[in-house]
Amino acid sequence: MGDERTDLKGMPLGELESFFRSRGKERYRARQVSRWLYQRGAEEFSVMTDLSRGFREEMEAVCRISAPPAEKGEISLDGTEKVLFRLEDGEGVESVLIPEGSRRTLCVSTQAGCALSCAFCATGALGFRRNMTSAEIIHQACHAARRLAGRQERLTNVVFMGMGEPLENVREVSRAIDILLAPCGFGLAGKRVTVSTVGIIPAMRELASRYPVSFAVSLNAAGEEVRSRLMPVNRKYPLRELVAAMREIPLQSGRKVTAEYVLLAGVNDSPGEARDLARLLSGARIKVNLIPFNPHDHGDFRPPPPSSVDRFRDILMAAGIQTITRDRRGADIRAACGQLRGVPAHPREHGGLRSGATASSKKG
Template identity: 35%
Template sequence: MEAKRRLLGMTLNELKEVASELNLPAYASKQIADWLYKKRIVSISEMTNLSAANRNTLSEKYVVGMTSPSEFMKSVDGTIKYLFQVGVNAFVESVYIPEEDRATLCVSSQIGCKMNCSFCMTGRQGFNGNLTTSDIINQIQSIPEYEKLTNIVFMGMGEPLDNADELFKALEILTSSYGYGWSPKRITVSTIGVAKGLQRFLKESDCHLAYSLHSPFPDERLSIMPVEKAFPAKEVIAQIRQFDFSHQRRVSFEYIMFDGLNDDLRHAEGVAKLIAGIPCRVNLIRFHAIPNSPLKSSNTENMNAFRDALTKKGIVCTIRSSRGEDIFAACGMLSTAKKEQKN
């Protein structure tokens, strides 16, 4: 028997195609979108402004498709890591991060990752597939804290711009009037700089951009990020520089600090030169240790000195607070543990 398709994650145009396929009234697509994204129902039977006959017709081939997290872990600081099953022995994570004036959800875009950064647990899993728009939206819509969310960041498992088609549909649903109606200012997409996807993002989206830099020096960056060979930071930053960031979109540079590797003043000077003239901020990030890695987080003294050096250059620089260190803090650790348990 053919599996039923999920409605959750469909754009309005896709819902119009569903209505046409099933000979439903043209206005039914907007009604379905309203039930999915405004009212967040879990069953087609709840779509009460569709006739019973039309609900039955819709149910023959489709389901809403919202599923609850399979597990969660809560930190002493309030951070919650959710685990979602997205296939046979396939899992992804999202992380809810509450703060005084905001509540952020970090969502995944892929099962594993192709990029193989040496400091990332997700990269060790290898690449096991792209998430669908339904998988992405489900991470947001199914958690109990949904109503509290103020921000979404695509910084979870995977490289968002390596799954551009599904990402852009998710961004449409998040920001459109038929969907969540969020301002693009509430959404940040993180990337290591996949050229084709980045070009499309810069042209089509007003969401914020976060670029993973981690070293200003090509050879050193290549040693921890193989992607430097295909998409050199210098070329990616030149591409970013061409676009106007003075209005809605903000660009930030993410910089994980490793002890003795990229955390001295020479590196701070290199970063300043590389991004000079771009209205931006630099986020310094403490490294969350992963098993069997020689990498260690930079100490507070070095992080403060690095921040102060960039600040003196007129660059906005902050040190990101570490969250959830008691609950498999590093991205990919919980899903890896679950996968190994299943094996």
């Protein structure tokens, strides 16, 4: 029989307050426990030493703190770390920690598998398994923060860009965002939390109205036909409507929405496509991230030659659109965009790894 005690992990402050109130406890207990869960990464009540022994024992009897084990970890030659978590029902999901200067950015998964079948994505090829709970989502951040604390570092940014489409799991993702932004949670500023989406327009609008988080929207084409071929979701939420919705996202001064664009040789990397994209985004507070395709086992796509990437970027820049080419962080351990799968890959494919061998998938 499973553990039927209430899992406190994944509860935002408001829910912790309701839980403690329902058990006749003082409201401030919620803040205390929240700090232990999310700032100190407590995985058992016995370590919460500023709470009385009686309170801790009472809590232990009725609640628990879930902590799915990290089964495998890999460190890329560029310092990117990938971790495979084994969830309670046996599903495997991955997160990726990316060091960059003083930033420590964690890319988290929100679904086991994904239903949206983007043609270039390894996660999409897995099919949909299930939505992750807020406990499972936030545990990835707790685990990373604990590892970083061990080397006197801290988690500075979180991107919802791992396995799955976060806006297909908006309820649990919202709870996780509540925890990331709360001062008694991770205390991150909204601009340090990014939701990456293929553009589920109603959910994007809802989240944008509730949280000051950043958005990265996967466009990957400048026209409806190519985008529908690459991303079937385009039939439901067409590119033109999506870009219109991106233009309406409320933004603080100096901030922009990011358009992600995976460049696929011979598919969407032509100068004509770049000019169409420049026209589509003209005048909008949108910047473009160009991501040369990362080869993986699924699909017949090829990465573009560096000259096409440069030409594409130059056309956008000439049109006044801020454009950066994202490097392939963690490509040697399949932690790069579109590569997360949550299943073991063949160890021989991972030269230069320090431990383990897993593969995975991420939004493009």
